[in-house]
Amino acid sequence: MSVIVWIVEGTWAACVEAARVHTPADTEVVLLHISAPQAPGLAHGAYAGLLGRARPDRDPGTQVEGLARAAGEQLLARAAARLGGPCVRRERAGRAEREVVAAAEGADLLILARDGDHSRLGPHSLGPASRFVVDHAPCPVLLVWPQSAPSTSTIPPPPPHPPHDR
Template identity: 65%
Template sequence: MTVIAWIVEGTWPACVDAARTHAPEGADIMLLHVTGHDVPGAAHGAYAGLLGRGHRERDPGTRLENLGAEAAQQLLQAAAEHLGRPCTQLERSGRIEREVVAAAENADLLILARDGDRTHLGPRSLGPGSRFVVDHAPCPVLLVWPEAAPDIESIPPPPPHPPHHR
């Protein structure tokens, strides 16, 4: 069995705890982190467009890429230590939600945490990227709350319905 825990800053402990709890003994656990290209790409573009192309060593996008890779490795290492059992660490880069879906292609379970409005139960508890992953994952998904779930009373009331006419 292959279990993937999507490691994201701020919510990763809940995913690691869920992997520890739900992955059977002997399962292959993969800790997955994806670094997006949006911030370094914007920095590369801004530098090239505004400051010229002649000095690559000054390009802030390269520095941001290096900082992102270093932070990802530190995050994956912390997650592996928290897991406390053998695992594989995988860092991917690209469009985050699509990379997560692609990584889950041969998985038996994908674990991810809610990353939207965590004060209420409901669909807004998922951000757009997580919603994409839940909707497109090619395997079963375990969706966890990064902290205690809100009370059931946090569900909004049903919308008013006009009276039925016969």
């Protein structure tokens, strides 16, 4: 059995806990973190556009790339420590929603957390990237709350019944 756990700052702990609780001990757990390429690209472009290419060693995009990579590695290390068992750490770069869907191909389960409005139950509890992943995942999905789920009293009332035709 292979389980992909999407590791995102702010929600990773709930996902790792779900993997610990809901997967058998012999499961291959893959901790997946996605780095967005936009920030390094913007820094590279700004440097080239404003200051030219005379000193590539001073390009801040390279430093931003290094910081993003280190932050991702650190987050994966914290997740692996919390998991407390064998796992594979995988770092990918690109559009998060597409990278997660691609990584989930062939997996038996994908675990991710709600990342939208946590104050009530409903579709707004998913952000755009998570909604895309839930809608396009090529495997079963376990969707967890990063903290306690809101009460069922947060569900809006049903719409009124249409009038009866006579």
